[in-house]
Amino acid sequence: GAGVSQSPRYKVAKRGQDVALRCDPISGHVSLFWYQQALGQGPEFLTYFQNEAQLDKSGLPSDRFFAERPEGSVSTLKIQRTQQEDSAVYLCASSARGGYGYTFGSGTRLTVV
Amino acid sequence: AQRVTQPEKLLSVFKGAPVELKCNYSYSGSPELFWYVQYSRQRLQLLLRHISRESIKGFTADLNKGETSFHLKKPFAQEEDSAMYYCALRTNAGNMLTFGGGTRLMVKP
Numbered sequence: 001g002a003g004v005s006q007s008p009r010y011k012v013a014k015r016g017q018d019v020a021l022r023c024d025p026i027s028g029h030v031s032l033f034w035y036q037q038a039l040g041q042g043p044e045f046l047t048y049f050q051n052e053a054q055l056d057k058s059g060l061p062s063d064r065f066f067a068e069r070p071e072g073s074v075s076t077l078k079i080q081r082t083q084q085e086d087s088a089v090y091l092c093a094s095s096a097r098g099g100y101g102y103t104f105g106s107g108t109r110l111t112v113v
Numbered sequence: 114a115q116r117v118t119q120p121e122k123l124l125s126v127f128k129g130a131p132v133e134l135k136c137n138y139s140y141s142g143s144p145e146l147f148w149y150v151q152y153s154r155q156r157l158q159l160l161l162r163h164i165s166r167e168s169i170k171g172f173t174a175d176l177n178k179g180e181t182s183f184h185l186k187k188p189f190a191q192e193e194d195s196a197m198y199y200c201a202l203r204t205n206a207g208n209m210l211t212f213g214g215g216t217r218l219m220v221k222p
Contacts, residue, residue, distance in 0.1 A: 003156075031208060042117075042199050042212035043157070056209060091157065095208075102210070104157040 002026075004105035006092050012111045013082045021077045021108045025094030032075050033102065034067055035091040043091055049075060082112045115140040117202050119213035126190050127221050134185040134216045136174075136200030145203040146176055146183040147210065152196045160185075160198070170194070190220045 005024040013019050025032050031050055035043035036059075045059040051072035060067070064083075069075040079086055089109050093102035116139045126132055138144060148160040161169045163176040163183060174185045183200060197217050201210040 033209060035212075040122075040214075042119075042201075042214045043210075045209040045211065048207075048209055056207060059209070101159045101162075106156045 004092055004094050004103050006090075006105035006108050008108060009106065010109050010111075012113060015083060015112055016081050017112075018078065018080045019082055019110065021079075021090050021110070023075045023077070023092030023094075023105060025073065025075070025092070026096075026103055027073075028096065029094035029103075030072075030097045031095045031102075032069060033093045033095075034075070034077050035093065036061075037089040037091055037107070039088070046077070046090075079110075082110075084112050086110060087112045115144065115202055115204055115211050117200050117211050117213035119198075119200055119216050121216045122214070123217045123219065125219045125221065128192055129189050132185075132187045132190045132194070132218065132220075134198050134200075134218065136183045136185065136213060138181050138183065138200075138202050140181075140202060140204060142205050144205070146174070147201040147203070148172070148174055148183075148185050149199045149201055149212075150196050151199070157199070190218075192220045192222060194218060195220045 007022045033048050034046040037043040047067045048056040049069045064080045066078045089107040091107045092105045095102045118137045146163040150160045151157045172187045197215050199215045200213040
């Protein structure tokens, strides 16, 4: 596609519910990143993939958060047993090999009620 | 660990006035610094990076290693510059970006 596509755009989850957020990167982009952006704050790094390999997951806030990219293209961020503090915009970004400029998606706004 | 600080949450100026959005960082190595911008109802996009030493939309930013700063400047603000601006740092050890908290720039007519 022409850009990074994220779905859904908005998600309302009841506390305790599991959610799955999808990211379609730009075709051919090797690197894929997930960021979490709480209201009024800058994006915070969650995890990074190079192709299908998850090279860095140091930003995942708890073991309730899990990300995968099984075929090196589409990625899914899964949050189990959602809590209110998980409410945020989840941003996905991709870049080409050796690229410095990430292309961000529009994000998924998750609200946990 | 690295850290990026943007001390101003909101900066309001009149059209035609100079603008300086402040960014300070802490990192013991040699960082790469970036400015990202998010216009209303649009996605986050790269504005400029220090390595390029370029001017984009009239904006420039100089990396000052002595003061650990990377302030974004524009001599004459335009209304279309109104947006959220994020300073970001990438270390030489990885690919991820560390963002500041952002500054909302409002340019009044």
